[in-house]
Amino acid sequence: MARPAKWCGAEALQPVMADDAPDARAVSRYFKEMQARLCRQLEQFEPEARFGEDAWRHAHGGGMTRVIERGAVFERGGVNFSRVSGSALPPAATAKRTHLAGKPFQASGVSLVMHPRNPYVPCCHMNMRFFLAGAPGEEAVWWFGGGYDLTPCYAFDEDCIHWHQTAKRACDRFGPGHYARFKAWCDRYFHLKHRGETRGIGGLFFDDYREGGFARAFAFVREVGESFIDAYAPIVRRRCAMRYTERERLFQFYRRGRYVEFNLVLDRGTLFGLQSGGRTESILMSMPPVAHWKYDWRAEPGSDEARLVEHYLKPRDWLSAAKL
Amino acid sequence: MARPAKWCGAEALQPVMADDAPDARAVSRYFKEMQARLCRQLEQFEPEARFGEDAWRHAHGGGMTRVIERGAVFERGGVNFSRVSGSALPPAATAKRTHLAGKPFQASGVSLVMHPRNPYVPCCHMNMRFFLAGAPGEEAVWWFGGGYDLTPCYAFDEDCIHWHQTAKRACDRFGPGHYARFKAWCDRYFHLKHRGETRGIGGLFFDDYREGGFARAFAFVREVGESFIDAYAPIVRRRCAMRYTERERLFQFYRRGRYVEFNLVLDRGTLFGLQSGGRTESILMSMPPVAHWKYDWRAEPGSDEARLVEHYLKPRDWLSAAKL
Secondary structure, three states: OOOOOEEOOOOOOOEEOOOOOOOHHHHHHHHHHHHHHHHHHHHOOOOOOOOOOEEEEEOOEEEEEEEEEOOOOEEEEEEEEEEEEEOOOOHHHHOOOHHHOOOOEEEEEEEEEEEEOOOOOOEEEEEEEEEEEOOOOOEOEEEEEEEEEEEOOOOOHHHHHHHHHHHHHHHHOOOOOHHHHHHHHHHHHOEEOOOOEEOOOEEEEEEEEOOOOHHHHHHHHHHHHHHHHHHHHHHHHHHOOOOOOHHHHHHHHHHHHHHHHHHHHHOHHHHHHHHOOOOHHHHHHHOOOEEEOOOOOOOOOOOHHHHHHHHHOOOOOHHHHHHO | OOOOOEEOOOOOOOEEOOOOOOOHHHHHHHHHHHHHHHHHHHHOOOOOOOOOOEEEEEOOEEEEEEEEEOOOOEEEEEEEEEEEEEOOOOHHHHOOOHHHOOOOEEEEEEEEEEEEOOOOOOEEEEEEEEEEEOOOOOEOEEEEEEEEEEEOOOOOHHHHHHHHHHHHHHHHOOOOOHHHHHHHHHHHHOEEOOOOEEOOOEEEEEEEEOOOOHHHHHHHHHHHHHHHHHHHHHHHHHHOOOOOOHHHHHHHHHHHHHHHHHHHHHOHHHHHHHHOOOOHHHHHHHOOOEEEOOOOOOOOOOOHHHHHHHHHOOOOOHHHHHHO
16 A cells, blocks of 8 residues: 655655656656657657647746647647646646645646647647645645547547547456446536536546556556547548548638637636736637637538537547447 | 615516616616627727627527627627526626525626737727626515726737826726726736736726615716726727738737637636526637637747736826826
């Protein structure tokens, strides 16, 4: 059984290592490597465009923001790594953890959002994060959070099934209920109540994750993180040469408005970042390059555009569908 | 001295009229007339485009949304009237009025946002609202809120001075400190902390306004409401035929991203609407037709685009400037 992590004086927020004590440095190093790997993998789709490298330091931390713009496949996207600490957890992090309100913390994370140019290639999001909270002398509280979700404009059942099968495979080694729990949590989290729609076709979402102790929880996070590109890349390959017209492009701009609404009104990561005085340009790399709003627009009944909301933007059991 | 308003049984939220008791019906009727008048006045700029009329009813109220799109002068804009009631004030309305948390309420309001096509014509916003809160048998609490603010992409000192002079004239009859107080409040409210910028060049913002009793407070609101078109129309006339190129247009799209950020992250009216289960398309008529985001974009030093942030997007005393 793991000894509880204890704080030591010199590095107030770095717990003394115990058998299975949380190792914030190892996590942060891993997230940084993950960022580099993801950028290399995504750049393989691009004949010329490359992710920039923008290292930054800030009042409470630092990070590396890597953004790609005007690519052939990715119109805009970014992979962000950051490591921050502070003397008090901001409200977005303690709304559901009231016992931690005002505690000092350190956090690191990697997050990715890609907005492809072709309306047939779905937008994707992935995030992994680690928190360690508590005052010196107290027992440290730590948890992982993360997941990934897919937001198509024009969706295909086979893509949804592949996405969810890959997510499930990553989860299954860690517990038979993991996929079902985190898939359902994803559907609940990425829900635009004011629109009566999910953001996309879901995937995985978990938070407060510490099952089996630090080493095992960290292994789960790595497994999920590594499965992301296997979930996304085949869909990009399959769709990125599909022909489209102005009609599909305008629908994509319109749908990106919903993405903006979710991120700015509802997303806890975005609110946490903005509230904790994070670096705005890094946080808002998740914004699409172009978004449109039109008053009370409705898709033509029976069209592919209507099918998106009717068929895809609600919680569905994609893996049972696969068995039929 | 006015007798306090009391609730009566049959219409739980309608107070019995007293000398100076709040008259929610009269306010709501006035807001509806104001909406019609503003639409007529703004349509005078348009050779063809007209505001639509979209009456709606909803779980807790109803309203009329009037949107104009693809106009020659106004690319998108709307004037919304709504009247809602509910069994409990939503959090956005009680964050700073904790004694009213959970109280039944009725509210009516008119709000206007115009996004002109020409980047030299500033975007504008106006809002007037009235709240009446309290349970039957309790004394009713009522207040007005409102104001207007201007958001240019390319700004001109003479426009800013005219805008603020008009606002001050409307205030002066009601108290020597009104303009200074509500101008300062506007600067504080329309501030994007995460960008270190104000939304625009400000104007007026007031809330919890009940000075001098209901009749006088209502007269103030009418005076401010009526001054709005005198503040805005001359600026539109002066700027709407200015030539522009793609450069100005792209800057306008980029700046509209800030407008989206303010409205979705910070605006209490928007949050109140979305939290209270308001009609989403009416609330989000404030969104621009097109918005762009670019990573860490910076204006060329010394350019008009750089001048916007450096010279205009900070609180300034426009009326002292006018005297120089």
